[in-house]
Amino acid sequence: MTRILSLKELDIQVKKKKSFLCIGLDTDMNKLPTQYVRNALAVVNFNRQIIDATNDLCVAYKLNTAFYEAMGAKGWDCLKQTIELIPKDILIIADAKRGDIGNTSAMYAKAFFEDLDVHAITLSPYMGKDSVSPYYEYEGKWTIMLGLTSNEGAKDFQMQKMKSGKHLYEEVLETSKDWGNEKNTMFVVGATRVDALKGIREILPEHFLLVPGVGSQGGDMEEVIKAGATEEGRLLINASRSILYADDGKSFAAKAREEAMQLKLSMDIGFTK
Amino acid sequence: MTRILSLKELDIQVKKKKSFLCIGLDTDMNKLPTQYVRNALAVVNFNRQIIDATNDLCVAYKLNTAFYEAMGAKGWDCLKQTIELIPKDILIIADAKRGDIGNTSAMYAKAFFEDLDVHAITLSPYMGKDSVSPYYEYEGKWTIMLGLTSNEGAKDFQMQKMKSGKHLYEEVLETSKDWGNEKNTMFVVGATRVDALKGIREILPEHFLLVPGVGSQGGDMEEVIKAGATEEGRLLINASRSILYADDGKSFAAKAREEAMQLKLSMDIGFTK
Numbered sequence: 001m002t003r004i005l006s007l008k009e010l011d012i013q014v015k016k017k018k019s020f021l022c023i024g025l026d027t028d029m030n031k032l033p034t035q036y037v038r039n040a041l042a043v044v045n046f047n048r049q050i051i052d053a054t055n056d057l058c059v060a061y062k063l064n065t066a067f068y069e070a071m072g073a074k075g076w077d078c079l080k081q082t083i084e085l086i087p088k089d090i091l092i093i094a095d096a097k098r099g100d101i102g103n104t105s106a107m108y109a110k111a112f113f114e115d116l117d118v119h120a121i122t123l124s125p126y127m128g129k130d131s132v133s134p135y136y137e138y139e140g141k142w143t144i145m146l147g148l149t150s151n152e153g154a155k156d157f158q159m160q161k162m163k164s165g166k167h168l169y170e171e172v173l174e175t176s177k178d179w180g181n182e183k184n185t186m187f188v189v190g191a192t193r194v195d196a197l198k199g200i201r202e203i204l205p206e207h208f209l210l211v212p213g214v215g216s217q218g219g220d221m222e223e224v225i226k227a228g229a230t231e232e233g234r235l236l237i238n239a240s241r242s243i244l245y246a247d248d249g250k251s252f253a254a255k256a257r258e259e260a261m262q263l264k265l266s267m268d269i270g271f272t273k
Numbered sequence: 274m275t276r277i278l279s280l281k282e283l284d285i286q287v288k289k290k291k292s293f294l295c296i297g298l299d300t301d302m303n304k305l306p307t308q309y310v311r312n313a314l315a316v317v318n319f320n321r322q323i324i325d326a327t328n329d330l331c332v333a334y335k336l337n338t339a340f341y342e343a344m345g346a347k348g349w350d351c352l353k354q355t356i357e358l359i360p361k362d363i364l365i366i367a368d369a370k371r372g373d374i375g376n377t378s379a380m381y382a383k384a385f386f387e388d389l390d391v392h393a394i395t396l397s398p399y400m401g402k403d404s405v406s407p408y409y410e411y412e413g414k415w416t417i418m419l420g421l422t423s424n425e426g427a428k429d430f431q432m433q434k435m436k437s438g439k440h441l442y443e444e445v446l447e448t449s450k451d452w453g454n455e456k457n458t459m460f461v462v463g464a465t466r467v468d469a470l471k472g473i474r475e476i477l478p479e480h481f482l483l484v485p486g487v488g489s490q491g492g493d494m495e496e497v498i499k500a501g502a503t504e505e506g507r508l509l510i511n512a513s514r515s516i517l518y519a520d521d522g523k524s525f526a527a528k529a530r531e532e533a534m535q536l537k538l539s540m541d542i543g544f545t546k
Contacts, residue, residue, distance in 0.1 A: 111345070131426050
């Protein structure tokens with residue numbers, strides 16, 4: 001366990017780069033630029049080019065484990081090799097959305113915080129406190145809890161009303177924020193839920209929020225920053241497909257950089273205060 | 274995609290073997306019998322002995338992915354090799370509790386239903402219908418949705434009351450049961466929740482229920498069967514640690530068989546009707 005980035009170090013990176021950008025390395029072998037063969041090694045090489053072209057513009061990379069698991073054991077190696085390519089001052093998030101009973105969570109924590117040694121992992125909090133507590137045993141590592149997700153299905157349960165009059169997602173945020181603190185916990189809030197973001201900021205005035213859904217899923221950058229940024233920033237705004245697949249030919253890395261640059265520049269409104 | 278077991282075939286297996294037993298291959302390298310070295314190959318060899326000693330007594334094996342992921346890429350191979358050792362009339366469940374947006378779920382479905390080719394995967398339904406629908410594209414495969422879990426933390430959210438007066442887990446069951454049907458969907462209900470099991474059976478009169486928590490977690494076999502078994506059976510009762518680690522020396526496989534046999538015999542009350 002060697003990779004650690006503190007809240008203070010993250011705040012500094014965000015301000016230094018004037019960027020909330022988190023790039024999602026949801027690399028799909030079948031969507032690689034046409035010059036690549038379709039195998040796990042090609043995925044690592046593609047990721048390397050993307051990382052080389054964008055690492056001065058972003059403060060985090062998020063690796064969606066599903067895309068690597070779909071390649072089997074080779075995918076797991078590919079995940080590990082990609083992690084090794086990321087500069088050490090950039091936050092590495094395993095987007096795994098795990099959630100299980102305590103003795104199982106302890107094994108997941110081992111997989112992600114020891115074997116892969118990422119800084120942070122996304123978790124589903126619905127099995128309750130004891131399903132999350134094993135991750136907190138790893139001092140310096142981050143858990144990122146699902147708050148309110150960006151997909152249509154968020155309406156099925158997360159946005160339903162509880163007996164207390166609150167929405168389920170509000171109950172989840174209010175309860176789970178006390179399992180850790182702003183120095184070891186972040187929350188996922190979809191960019192398509194801007195209406196809810198202001199209320200969520202009242203519940204979580206200090207926590208980093210990881211916001212997916214700008215770009216392919218239709219969330220609006222300016223609205224997200226207005227509703228979600230604090231004095232310190234405390235936002236990670238994720239884009240994946242719009243950057244990775246900005247071009248499907250030889251200039252994919254340059255186009256990915258252009259797209260990342262545009263996104264970063266559109267974040268400037270968060271740094272004018 | 275070659276491994277398929279239909280509801281009818283499962284019903285036949287349960288009746289033929291007079292068994293609801295699902296054996297959880299949550300194999301922890303550090304808990305292997307003392308004669309084993311601690312590596313991934315040893316885990317496969319241990320699993321082989323457990324499977325050889327118990328496959329006439331159980332109707333399902335459940336592989337908890339966390340225990341394999343904790344070994345990295347080798348763990349994924351180990352998962353695949355273990356799956357190959359299981360006789361073809363026995364249900365293979367990947368206990369993965371995945372849950373993510375649609376395009377990510379499609380990748381998990383590929384990982385589990387194509388690459389690993391298991392019959393069934395456990396899923397967290399809290400991200401809603403579109404997070405689960407990609408799994409239903411695989412005809413003949415099973416999804417197993419978290420209903421009410423066996424751990425203490427189930428009280429944090431699952432057992433909270435909704436505005437409708439129902440518990441959250443009841444809302445989840447009532448909504449998600451219509452995403453599929455009893456021929457492609459099962460639900461997880463913890464053995465420590467017997468009080469709730471009767472009500473859950475009223476919501477789900479036809480579905481298979483996967484019941485963990487008998488044994489190490491303290492659930493009572495007779496009560497689970499009385500409250501949960503239907504005319505057709507439709508129960509999978511899981512035991513993991515009590516079987517795998519029945520003995521830590523050379524006779525571990527024989528002791529595992531003894532423990533599995535005792536559990537199977539204690540299920541006889543479900544087959545006297």
